[in-house]
Amino acid sequence: MRLPQSERRERTPPVIIPLINIVFLLLIFFMLFGSFRYPELFTVAPPISEGQEPASEYETVLLISADGRLAIGKKALDRESLRKHVAELLAEHDNAPIKIKADAAVGAYYLIGIMDLVRDAGARRVVLLTTPTES
Numbered sequence: 001m002r003l004p005q006s007e008r009r010e011r012t013p014p015v016i017i018p019l020i021n022i023v024f025l026l027l028i029f030f031m032l033f034g035s036f037r038y039p040e041l042f043t044v045a046p047p048i049s050e051g052q053e054p055a056s057e058y059e060t061v062l063l064i065s066a067d068g069r070l071a072i073g074k075k076a077l078d079r080e081s082l083r084k085h086v087a088e089l090l091a092e093h094d095n096a097p098i099k100i101k102a103d104a105a106v107g108a109y110y111l112i113g114i115m116d117l118v119r120d121a122g123a124r125r126v127v128l129l130t131t132p133t134e135s
Helices: 017-033 079-092 108-120
Strands: 060-064 070-072 075-077 098-102 126-128
Touching (some): 060 079, 075 079, 079 098, 079 108, 108 126
Parallel strands (some): 060 098, 098 126
Antiparallel strands (some): 070 075
16 A cells, blocks of 8 residues: 655745844843943942941942042032032932942041031931952
8 A cells, every 4th residue: 555645845944033133132132221330430449348238229329539539420529519419319319328439548537527518418328338358
């Protein structure tokens, strides 16, 4: 008995172009939205600490360089404009902590003066950022 032979169809290769498009779109998405932080205006090496506190949802980071320059985000500030800028930020985000990332070489009196200035602007929580110790 002879079985009828079916017609041989040409096999078509799997279409992977849509898959490649999706992979490239995901790659572009993660490259664009992977980093939401502003680059810091200058390099700051914070002091070392043993305690740690988790990050908050909204944070304002005040940078203090070794030579005393001040910046928040991409904006360089002086002592006079710092109080006004912090008050504006706190008006937008009430009770948000102001985090200070000061260089380890910054003098204690200067740092305390800046912390007092930030508190006078209305900040309820002022946090000094440090680097954890190596265990």
